[in-house]
Amino acid sequence: MTEGTEYPRLEDVELTTVMHALSDPARLHVVRVLAEEEERPCGNFALGVTKATASHHYKVLREAGITRKRVEGARHYLQLRREELDARFPGLLDAVLAAEPAGVVPR
Amino acid sequence: MTEGTEYPRLEDVELTTVMHALSDPARLHVVRVLAEEEERPCGNFALGVTKATASHHYKVLREAGITRKRVEGARHYLQLRREELDARFPGLLDAVLAAEPAGVVPR
DNA sequence: ACGACGGTTCGAGAGCTGTCGAACATCGGA
């Protein structure tokens, strides 16, 4: 079985759930990477936390309808559910991805 | 003194902070109301929680740079810092306000 | 001056969140 994990339908996902999922720096990092890369194995995000913690973050993202997982052998590739996300929350992902880090202009 | 409360500069606010502030239904409600009304006294949001809890939510919104407070006599009016917010996080507020509640189409 | 009204602040409690180490499961290569 290559399929296994089940995902929520985006229609059933509340905005607050997505907002919460994106309110953590580690998870936001994952989303930013996936926005530019389409796909990446779980182990290659350099989140600076243990595997257990990383796995927890992947779960939060998955259950918020933000990511999908493709299992290929021992590797689990993460993908963004971009089209579905854009359809459910138009403009949200773009706004999030466009956001600059704080304190860019110290003045 | 009519002024008193101090607000963060939007440039110093992290996206994660804003996302967290908007990940609560009560706070999201406040934001939605203020988006259509420009200004409203703290007591008139019908959040379904006690004054103490409501005040807590107002504080979270204020500290995330999302709202401003105008004190007029005994009444504290809340306002959205819309222009600043749009400048700091283009498109974010619009996307949040446009989001439909979940499960609209049961099918 | 007094009391009602509008809000904030202060503790406190229940529950959720992020984090970890350890144990487990699977796949792939030697």
Next chain:
DNA sequence: TCCGATGTTCGACAGCTCTCGAACCGTCGT
């Protein structure tokens, strides 16, 4: 077949979050 690599799951724990009641502070009428 056995072992290393990749991830998940399971407690456990510290810290944060939401919630409340009670106390407090200003303002406005009376």
